[in-house]
Amino acid sequence: MTTVSWVGLMVSLLLVAVAAGVSWWQRLGLQRQILIAAARALAQLLLVGVALTLVISPGRSIWWSWLWVAAMLGYASTVARRRAPEVPHLLGLALASFAAAAVVTLGVLFGLHVFPLTGRTLVPIAGMMVGNSMTATIVAGRRLTDELRDKRDEVEARLALGQPSRQAATPYVRAALRAALTPQIETTKATGLVFLPGAMTGLILAGAAPLQAVLVQAVVMFLVLAATATTTVVIALGLIRRLFTPDHRLAHLPTPADRLDPHAVRLLPPAYHPGRHCPARDGPGQQDPVPP
Amino acid sequence: MSELDAMAFAFERVTVFRAGRRVLDEITASIPAAGITVVSGPSGAGKTTLLRLCNRLEVPDAGTVSYRGQHLEELDPLVLRRRVGMVFQRPTAFPGSVADNLAVAHPDASTEELRTALQQVALDPALLDQEARTLSGGELQRMCLARTLVTRPETLLLDEPTSALDAQPKQVFEITTRELAARGITIIWVTHDDAQAARVADRTYQLRDGHLTGAPTEEVRP
Numbered sequence: 060m061t062t063v064s065w066v067g068l069m070v071s072l073l074l075v076a077v078a079a080g081v082s083w084w085q086r087l088g089l090q091r092q093i094l095i096a097a098a099r100a101l102a103q104l105l106l107v108g109v110a111l112t113l114v115i116s117p118g119r120s121i122w123w124s125w126l127w128v129a130a131m132l133g134y135a136s137t138v139a140r141r142r143a144p145e146v147p148h149l150l151g152l153a154l155a156s157f158a159a160a161a162v163v164t165l166g167v168l169f170g171l172h173v174f175p176l177t178g179r180t181l182v183p184i185a186g187m188m189v190g191n192s193m194t195a196t197i198v199a200g201r202r203l204t205d206e207l208r209d210k211r212d213e214v215e216a217r218l219a220l221g222q223p224s225r226q227a228a229t230p231y232v233r234a235a236l237r238a239a240l241t242p243q244i245e246t247t248k249a250t251g252l253v254f255l256p257g258a259m260t261g262l263i264l265a266g267a268a269p270l271q272a273v274l275v276q277a278v279v280m281f282l283v284l285a286a287t288a289t290t291t292v293v294i295a296l297g298l299i300r301r302l303f304t305p306d307h308r309l310a311h312l313p314t315p316a317d318r319l320d321p322h323a324v325r326l327l328p329p330a331y332h333p334g335r336h337c338p339a340r341d342g343p344g345q346q347d348p349v350p351p
Numbered sequence: 352m353s354e355l356d357a358m359a360f361a362f363e364r365v366t367v368f369r370a371g372r373r374v375l376d377e378i379t380a381s382i383p384a385a386g387i388t389v390v391s392g393p394s395g396a397g398k399t400t401l402l403r404l405c406n407r408l409e410v411p412d413a414g415t416v417s418y419r420g421q422h423l424e425e426l427d428p429l430v431l432r433r434r435v436g437m438v439f440q441r442p443t444a445f446p447g448s449v450a451d452n453l454a455v456a457h458p459d460a461s462t463e464e465l466r467t468a469l470q471q472v473a474l475d476p477a478l479l480d481q482e483a484r485t486l487s488g489g490e491l492q493r494m495c496l497a498r499t500l501v502t503r504p505e506t507l508l509l510d511e512p513t514s515a516l517d518a519q520p521k522q523v524f525e526i527t528t529r530e531l532a533a534r535g536i537t538i539i540w541v542t543h544d545d546a547q548a549a550r551v552a553d554r555t556y557q558l559r560d561g562h563l564t565g566a567p568t569e570e571v572r573p
Contacts, residue, residue, distance in 0.1 A: 212439065212441055212443045213443050213445065215408055215439070216439060216443040216445075216495070217445075217455065218408065218432065219406060219408060219432055219436065219437040219439075219499075220432065220433070220436075220455060220456045220498065220499065220502060221429045221430070221432040221433035221456075221502060222429075222455070223429060230445075230446070306407060306410075306428045307407075307428050307429060308407065308408060308409070308410070308428075
């Protein structure tokens, strides 16, 4: 197995110096940021390395790995929420979508014994699943919210024709899912031709046989595809449930300008629910279900 | 039978707030089913909100709205919206041809039904295959009216439908709407154009500062 010594790590810092040097030479003013980014990445990786050593060391209960996965899902959801604050209810929806993707992908890979279920396989696989579907999840949520806000006239024209909210939202859901999934599909197509992906490169560097590395990488690519499709569809359908009232009205969606204006509080009138009770939205003067 | 014997909508102490402002202020009024009722008033008076309450694109913060004797909350909103069609101020074309647009309202409609819908609004049925987004403003607004008519509504809500049209297409739209009213479709037409109100209205109510004046306040008799 190929290893990197601490001295080797120190030598590789020369590469950071190269990046900082380019910044200094071209007067980009990014030297400090480059150094901070490199130091932070190193510190984070070392911390994760130590934690992973504890979690997946032989003899350790697999529950510690599951706990790690759960924490990862939670943290990824907060990152998604922070990166796309304009998407309402994203924290809960992202958590649900990552959890759904975990059930699907880990269920297939471990349930059907593609990989043995150990801490050493579970944590990295779950990490790749979450990390690689994060961007698509955010794109889907953001695109759908933008579409419904910007094309409100169209959506309401459909609702006014008697279409149920799910049907009225379908064209915008499709647009959002296409936008979110297309980059991953393109990446999958280009794998091996344009670039050598991380898992495969890592395995080869670590001394694995190239063909074995390729097989693992193929599984990872399929994992990412499934995870991306699952997270985005859960986000999109979840958002539809949140952005429409049960009586098929589109909630107010704040514009970027509204979000900057603390006084732009909108009121959503109470919903009418024939035969259904919705305490959270009943009664006059309820706040818009979409947070400012 | 007097006009008041058949009311389409009844509003009872209807209040709507927007951004802390009372857009509609305890409105109690009825709108007759017969002919064209124009609701006029200045911009921002709450005319559009009043109209959107009628097909539940909005609901009031207080008070109740009834349609032909039934409270709206007792009606399935999807059924209500097919009985009470709405044409918006800005005409909206969905992607695809005119036929595709009309099919959104009634996916199982035959070509003959779609042709009839276009003829009802004085549009050439040959336009069915044309890309909807290439229609002129007047044609597009009439296509939107035809799209609503495909659901065979009893009532039409028109939200300043001619505000962006020139005189000639505006006149065509007005004539078309009068013909629809003559066929028994209840029309509620919101406009801030007093001259248009005078041309098309069987009766005109004024909406100002959240209050509707001129409208009867009798209860709806189903």
